[in-house]
Amino acid sequence: MNDAEMTSEDGGSEASTEAPNPEDFDPNSEVYWTLPMVLAWIVYRDSGEVRQMWDQYRSRCMDDAGTATVSLLHIAFLVNEDERSIAMSPAKAERALLGTLAVGSIAAWGIPLDGELRVEIPESEWADFGFFEGTGSRDEVRAGPFGHGYHSVLLKSRAVRQAWPAIQPPVPFSYEIDELERLPLFQAVIWCATGGAETTNEEVEQLGYISQGEKILFPLLARGNIAATGERPGDLIREDIPKSFWERAASERADDLIHFVDYTRDGIEPFGATAMRWHSIKIEFSALRSEIFPHASPDARTVSGQKRRRRKGGQIASVLEIIKDEFPDGLTGSISNRAVNERIKKRLSPETSPKSIQRAIGEARSGQEGH
Incomplete structure (x- = not known):
């Protein structure tokens, strides 16, 4: 494996006056990820967040985007801490990554601080390594501030996603009341x-x-x-x-x-x-x-099955309108059903049933998948 095969960290293109289409920059299609991309995935399990740490995408967004670094990920996390769903904090993600590399579950490649060619980093060295920022805000892994180490570290994106799988949205528990009002x-x-409340x-x-x-x-x-x-x-x-x-x-x-x-x-x-x-x-x-x-x-208690079904259909449509209003960008996989329910509950009619809410959230998600 040589440097020519590992170009994931090279931005390359000039900045564009128009924001690039995110669909044209799928980080999952990249074979290798840089350290900021890897840590962004472990923290958020969201490809969109990984894209924000991808230099090739950043260079197309703005003239002064700069190179993505581990410290930039920490800053972005603190700024947006209350707005995004996370799997763990960046600090925990760093410890998880170092521990996984130390036991050899996944591999990483880097350029020695005193060398020029990229090599596979021995798993035995990871137990002593930490994350540091070197010359020119360059991310490095080293054995202490003055110890030996590597820069321009890359990991296989598929191995990272397998080690830390995407978080699946919770599956709503559904109630199936038949035409004779039996459960x-x-x-x-x-x-x-x-008590009939929404659960998973x-x-x-x-x-x-x-x-x-x-x-x-x-x-x-x-x-x-x-x-x-x-x-x-x-x-x-x-x-x-x-x-x-x-x-x-x-x-x-x-x-x-x-x-x-x-x-x-x-x-x-x-x-x-x-x-x-x-x-x-x-x-x-x-x-x-x-x-x-x-x-x-x-x-x-005595409403007929037919009337109940008509009422439920109206409830679902009403909840869908509220969801669209509260989440104009749609329900991404990182937004849990519980988070949706918490956001919309103050706007719901007291008669809205938990099952109608579940159905509406499910239809909102399936509708997005169809586009």
């Missing part, structure tokens, strides 16, 4: 834990919503306050599940619950039995909502 068992459990699949797994929801739902079923139906294996007949079958579930005996509820099929099986008694269990949602929110108006 699948697992969704009913989560609905009880959250990740939060369901991490925040203990299942056990919280069971402690609310199972006693209601055991007392007969809410109806539950299920299909018996081998036929398609749906029947009521006697409340006695929920009494053991409400006893809070964890060893019983392990053998009682099967959320993969929304089913239950009698204790000690080997066959499932019911599957595809559904919970009467209107009764559940009345139990959780007993002071809701009767009209809110």
